Amino acid sequence: MSRALSAPEKVSGDTRAKVSEAVEATGYTINQAARSLRMREARTILVAIPNMGNPFYSTIMDAVVGEAAERGYGVLVANRLGNDPTQWLRDYFSSNRADGLLLFDASLELGHLPEPPRQRGALPLVLSCDEIIDGGFNLVTTDNRAAAERATRHLIELGHTRIGQIGGRQVHQFPNERTLGFQDAMRKAGLTTRPDWYFPGDHTMACGIRAADSYLALEDRPTALFCANDESMIGFLSRSRAHGIECPRDISLIGFDDISIAENYWPPLTTMRQPRHELGRVATATLLDILDGTTRPNQGLHVILPSQLIIRGSTAACSSHRKAVGQ
Numbered sequence: 001m002s003r004a005l006s007a008p009e010k011v012s013g014d015t016r017a018k019v020s021e022a023v024e025a026t027g028y029t030i031n032q033a034a035r036s037l038r039m040r041e042a043r044t045i046l047v048a049i050p051n052m053g054n055p056f057y058s059t060i061m062d063a064v065v066g067e068a069a070e071r072g073y074g075v076l077v078a079n080r081l082g083n084d085p086t087q088w089l090r091d092y093f094s095s096n097r098a099d100g101l102l103l104f105d106a107s108l109e110l111g112h113l114p115e116p117p118r119q120r121g122a123l124p125l126v127l128s129c130d131e132i133i134d135g136g137f138n139l140v141t142t143d144n145r146a147a148a149e150r151a152t153r154h155l156i157e158l159g160h161t162r163i164g165q166i167g168g169r170q171v172h173q174f175p176n177e178r179t180l181g182f183q184d185a186m187r188k189a190g191l192t193t194r195p196d197w198y199f200p201g202d203h204t205m206a207c208g209i210r211a212a213d214s215y216l217a218l219e220d221r222p223t224a225l226f227c228a229n230d231e232s233m234i235g236f237l238s239r240s241r242a243h244g245i246e247c248p249r250d251i252s253l254i255g256f257d258d259i260s261i262a263e264n265y266w267p268p269l270t271t272m273r274q275p276r277h278e279l280g281r282v283a284t285a286t287l288l289d290i291l292d293g294t295t296r297p298n299q300g301l302h303v304i305l306p307s308q309l310i311i312r313g314s315t316a317a318c319s320s321h322r323k324a325v326g327q
Contacts, residue, residue: 063280148181208235
């Protein structure tokens with residue numbers, strides 16, 4: 001009975017059917033706590049997220065929990081790991097409360113991650129973040145650089161040549177992929193990337209508000225902005241509108257992520273849609289394949305999922321371009 005319940009794929013169909021009948025008749029259930037102590041595994045993964053309040057993660061987490069449950073794993077969620085995240089993680093794994101880590105927070109010092117007791121070697125780990133991080137880590141992400149280039153090219157195709165950017169987070173020594181994509185598009189179009197039109201950001205509405213304040217203080221302003229995510233774009237929109245700036249009449253804006261409010265905000269956000277459900281599902285499946293022995297840990301697997309340009313009302317042809325074509 002034990003093998004049929006814990007590893008049904010290893011027994012015949014007839015045996016599984018007989019065991020299922022016996023379980024139903026007796027009301028037997030597996031003592032998962034005792035099993036975890038005996039097997040030195042928790043059948044649980046830890047998911048580290050930088051900001052649970054960001055609506056970008058809601059769909060991802062739904063996919064993570066669904067994929068894990070289907071494979072017989074539980075999920076623990078860590079939101080902002082505190083002042084000493086490495087020690088925090090070490091405590092988790094040394095107490096046998098989790099078997100592997102799904103990391104959406106790239107600010108963690110990856111070179112100092114703990115080794116769980118049952119694992120000889122590196123911590124089973126899958127990264128899912130904006131940056132392409134070297135070092136042999138398994139990574140599941142979207143095509144951030146190519147998508148940012150496509151977003152910026154959309155502005156250029158609308159006749160904008162004076163384009164700025166609200167940046168995203170930059171962690172460790174790795175450059176932000178979306179900033180690189182923005183720069184790629186500008187360079188290929190022969191356009192100048194102006195330092196005073198770059199507004200630092202951290203993917204929050206607050207950084208979008210700060211960017212709007214800096215934009216409003218400029219005498220010479222860009223006609224379009226590529227925003228590293230939708231939340232910063234919404235922050236910019238709300239503050240600039242309060243000062244009489246209308247989008248897209250005065251400035252075109254394109255975001256990134258396509259969060260749930262993007263379609264229903266005013267104006268509806270033009271943005272790059274990340275496949276968030278697929279991102280969560282594939283990242284979780286990759287980690288569970290490592291834990292189940294299908295994939296070797298830290299073999300440097302990279303999975304890149306494509307984003308989609310969603311054109312809505314926050315972008316329009318540049319006013320000078322409209323005049324040139326007689327609109």
